Amino acid sequence: MAVIVVFAPLIAAAIAGFFGRLIGDRGAQLVTCGAMILSAVLAVILFVDVAILGNDRPTLSLFTWIDAGDLVVDWALRLDTLSVVMMATVSVCSAAIHVYSVGYMSHDPSIPRFQSYLSFFTFFMLMLVTSDNFVQLFFGWEGVGLCSYLLIGFWYDRPSANAASIKAFIVNRVGDFGFALGIFAVYMMFGSLQFDAVFNEAPNAAKETLEFLGIEWDALTIACILLFIGAMGKSAQLPLHTWLPDAMEGPTPVSALIHAATMVTAGVFMVCRLSPIFEYAPDALAVVVLVGATTALFAATVGVTQTDIKRVIAYSTCSQLGYMFFAAGVSAYGAAMFHLMTHAFFKALLFLGSGSVIHAMSGEQDMRKMGGLWRLIPITYGLMWIGSLALAGIPIFAGYYSKDMILESAWAAHSGVGQYAFWLGIFAAFLTAFYSWRLLFLTFHGEPRADHETMHHVHESPKVMLIPLYVLAFGAVFAGMAGYHYFVGEGRAEFWRQSLLVLPENDAIEHAHHGLPFFVPLLPFVVAIAGIAVAYLCYMARPGLPAEIAGRFRGLYQFLLNKWYFDELYDRIFVRSAFRLGYGFWKGGDGAIIDGLGPDGLAAATVGAARRASRLQTGYIYHYAFAIVVGVVVFVTWYLLRSAG
Numbered sequence: 001m002a003v004i005v006v007f008a009p010l011i012a013a014a015i016a017g018f019f020g021r022l023i024g025d026r027g028a029q030l031v032t033c034g035a036m037i038l039s040a041v042l043a044v045i046l047f048v049d050v051a052i053l054g055n056d057r058p059t060l061s062l063f064t065w066i067d068a069g070d071l072v073v074d075w076a077l078r079l080d081t082l083s084v085v086m087m088a089t090v091s092v093c094s095a096a097i098h099v100y101s102v103g104y105m106s107h108d109p110s111i112p113r114f115q116s117y118l119s120f121f122t123f124f125m126l127m128l129v130t131s132d133n134f135v136q137l138f139f140g141w142e143g144v145g146l147c148s149y150l151l152i153g154f155w156y157d158r159p160s161a162n163a164a165s166i167k168a169f170i171v172n173r174v175g176d177f178g179f180a181l182g183i184f185a186v187y188m189m190f191g192s193l194q195f196d197a198v199f200n201e202a203p204n205a206a207k208e209t210l211e212f213l214g215i216e217w218d219a220l221t222i223a224c225i226l227l228f229i230g231a232m233g234k235s236a237q238l239p240l241h242t243w244l245p246d247a248m249e250g251p252t253p254v255s256a257l258i259h260a261a262t263m264v265t266a267g268v269f270m271v272c273r274l275s276p277i278f279e280y281a282p283d284a285l286a287v288v289v290l291v292g293a294t295t296a297l298f299a300a301t302v303g304v305t306q307t308d309i310k311r312v313i314a315y316s317t318c319s320q321l322g323y324m325f326f327a328a329g330v331s332a333y334g335a336a337m338f339h340l341m342t343h344a345f346f347k348a349l350l351f352l353g354s355g356s357v358i359h360a361m362s363g364e365q366d367m368r369k370m371g372g373l374w375r376l377i378p379i380t381y382g383l384m385w386i387g388s389l390a391l392a393g394i395p396i397f398a399g400y401y402s403k404d405m406i407l408e409s410a411w412a413a414h415s416g417v418g419q420y421a422f423w424l425g426i427f428a429a430f431l432t433a434f435y436s437w438r439l440l441f442l443t444f445h446g447e448p449r450a451d452h453e454t455m456h457h458v459h460e461s462p463k464v465m466l467i468p469l470y471v472l473a474f475g476a477v478f479a480g481m482a483g484y485h486y487f488v489g490e491g492r493a494e495f496w497r498q499s500l501l502v503l504p505e506n507d508a509i510e511h512a513h514h515g516l517p518f519f520v521p522l523l524p525f526v527v528a529i530a531g532i533a534v535a536y537l538c539y540m541a542r543p544g545l546p547a548e549i550a551g552r553f554r555g556l557y558q559f560l561l562n563k564w565y566f567d568e569l570y571d572r573i574f575v576r577s578a579f580r581l582g583y584g585f586w587k588g589g590d591g592a593i594i595d596g597l598g599p600d601g602l603a604a605a606t607v608g609a610a611r612r613a614s615r616l617q618t619g620y621i622y623h624y625a626f627a628i629v630v631g632v633v634v635f636v637t638w639y640l641l642r643s644a645g
Contacts (some may be wrong), residue, residue, distance in 0.1 A: 073135045148168055152250040268337075305561045326406070346398055
């Protein structure tokens with residue numbers, strides 16, 4: 001069953017990719033969607049069997065992959081609770097996105113290629129979450145990076161899509177370099193890359209030191225921080241976040257797949273999977289908290305100023321990933337995974353809902369050119385409300401249970417970084433509610449701001465696009481209340497069993513269940529309602545107020561609108577410097593030295609010699625006769641001298 005879950009998307013991707021012209025668009029869609037639905041159904045069965053019923057399944061070893069001296073690596077499927085939670089989440093969301101793509105991409109000329117890329121992406125993500133060793137983890141890690149490059153740049157005839165895909169690839173390479181160094185450090189310390197072997201020895205390695213940059217450091221801290229750098233790139237955390245909003249250049253199903261349950265959650269999953277290492281590296285966990293909390297606030301502040309409907313949701317993803325990371329940083333790994341699961345449903349719902357809006361608006365993505373849509377596309381409007389309520393953390397909806405537990409755990413950690421994360425998380429929760437309802441009000445309410453022709457063609461999406469939204473909406477409503485007991489409630493120890501490790505003194509979730517001040521669980525709901533109220537004031541009651549505020553605080557507005565100037569800063573420090581260095585190597589190194597002394601130099605010397613030799617060719621007979629006489633004289637002289645000698 002597990003083999004089918006993982007490899008069915010790969011087989012479907014191969015069929016659609018290699019035989020797409022033979023089976024046609026409809027055949028490619030049937031193959032990939034059928035395989036993903038089968039994978040999703042079996043993954044849910046596995047989840048119930050392993051996680052809910054507690055029927056532990058041993059790691060399934062497929063074959064020995066690497067056998068080189070002391071390094072032995074199997075290709076295996078690890079089937080513990082953490083893996084099956086991710087398998088179910090990834091496959092269900094991916095199946096919904098595959099089906100949605102049938103309608104959304106119906107007019108695209110490259111449907112088999114798109115469906116193949118989606119399934120290939122899903123295979124690599126499933127390979128990542130079922131990995132039993134660092135090498136297999138890295139294989140899946142790089143695979144989703146490759147597929148994100150292919151999907152973001154799917155419309156390769158658009159320069160902006162090509163630039164966005166290259167940017168995502170390069171930024172992730174920066175993080176992956178740190179990730180690879182972390183894996184090297186683990187192998188150097190433990191002599192193995194198998195998870196269980198490393199986890200068993202982690203307590204003994206807690207006091208080991210490692211020389212790095214000429215200084216003695218705590219070895220586990222260095223290894224964990226290097227591994228976390230990989231997570232920062234893959235999951236778009238400061239300062240390796242800049243690729244995420246640009247990834248919106250891909251088709252909307254790509255945005256949902258990358259930003260909901262798959263690629264960007266890989267970093268959170270990795271930190272939780274490696275909890276038996278991170279628990280013995282408290283300084284590394286503190287770094288995770290600081291980066292996660294800062295990213296949560298940063299992305300939320302930027303989201304309030306964006307006008308592209310997909311970019312608002314993209315920055316929301318960046319912010320919510322920050323919540324997941326600082327939950328993991330305070331050792332609330334169960335809360336991090338709980339929010340990962342609920343977030344996958346409501347964020348995929350919001351992305352696909354925005355795609356439905358874009359589909360209705362004939363490709364328009366600027367919210368300033370929308371408005372007045374709620375009567376024309378009421379189903380999409382209602383579904384977007386459900387996603388926004390879950391994102392804002394309103395009671396009953398999924399985000400209320402998971403995000404509130406993260407904030408309560410941060411408070412209950414009773415540490416400086418925990419307090420930092422709690423208060424930044426509270427402010428980010430206010431901003432989350434504000435930009436969510438800003439999106440709803442600008443998109444669906446007020447007077448229509450699009451031209452008459454566009455508004456005339458506004459229509460509800462077809463059923464093939466709406467049915468996946470219903471599935472995701474069901475998860476966005478009920479996943480929180482259904483999963484609370486198992487993920488973070490009283491049944492969490494029996495649910496997670498050995499897949500997560502939390503030292504008793506670090507158990508923030510346990511502390512959050514006992515003795516919290518009354519305002520801690522109440523505050524997230526209060527700030528969410530306040531954010532919705534402020535959005536209503538600004539975009540419904542007094543529509544001119546945002547422009548007044550932007551004009552009065554123009555410097556702050558420009559700072560947020562330009563995303564804290566990270567792109568400009570990186571362009572000044574890295575991009576231009578790289579161009580100047582490359583230009584110098586090109587002109588001074590390649591042109592002047594290599595070509596100058598090599599091929600070009602030899603060619604120039606040959607041409608010069610030939611030009612000088614050509615001057616001897618005058619065309620006059622007496623010149624040639626004179627040359628012959630001189631030659632004869634030289635030859636005779638040489639012969640006589642040789643004979644005399």
